[in-house]
Amino acid sequence: GAVVSQHPSWVICKSGTSVKIECRSLDFQATTMFWYRQFPKQSLMLMATSNEGSKATYEQGVEKDKFLINHASLTLSTLTVTSAHPEDSSFYICSARDGGGIYNEQFFGPGTRLTVL
């Protein structure tokens, strides 16, 4: 199957700093990318959906100015957590879909563990 990578795998930052997480589809073109947040022992909560070249669509309750999403190419999406605070500490997972292409299914990255001190 297709591979989705995330970078970094984990990051520790001070409160008030911004952190950027990259998500790449390695061997397919991702027409749509999704960002999820996973709390310990809980399900994945969809934060936003982005289509290449368009603005992201955020789920209710997710602050778009806090979690900036850019999907500038068919293989790269970035999530920037701006002015991070301890409550933003979580496991962030991206997913990519080739939407009607070879796979037409959703592939998940390994996740990024964010810890805000």
Next chain:
Amino acid sequence: GDSVTQMEGPVTLSEEAFLTINCTYTATGYPSLFWYVQYPGEGLQLLLKATKADDKGSNKGFEATYRKETTSFHLEKGSVQVSDSAVYFCAHWFEGRAGGTSYGKLTFGQGTILTVHP
């Protein structure tokens, strides 16, 4: 709204035991249904799927049947192995239109931790 409800965990079994993880869903229309598995330290992987009523998805000895009448997609395996220890997520994918915009969304259950002992 659309939702997916999984059997509460954690589930602890001995090797070669029979496994069932229940999953029920609510949705408008007829979504595609999935089971994903997350092994320790890894990302989610698609385990199996079913796209219409009465379809049976199967992979690696796991099976699940799309039951429209009971809105369920229970995961089963006849004989689990230690290597099956992981977190299992039931999910449904629904495509729709709202305000002239098409969208697709994968909704997950809360996950079930499975531990298999030798």
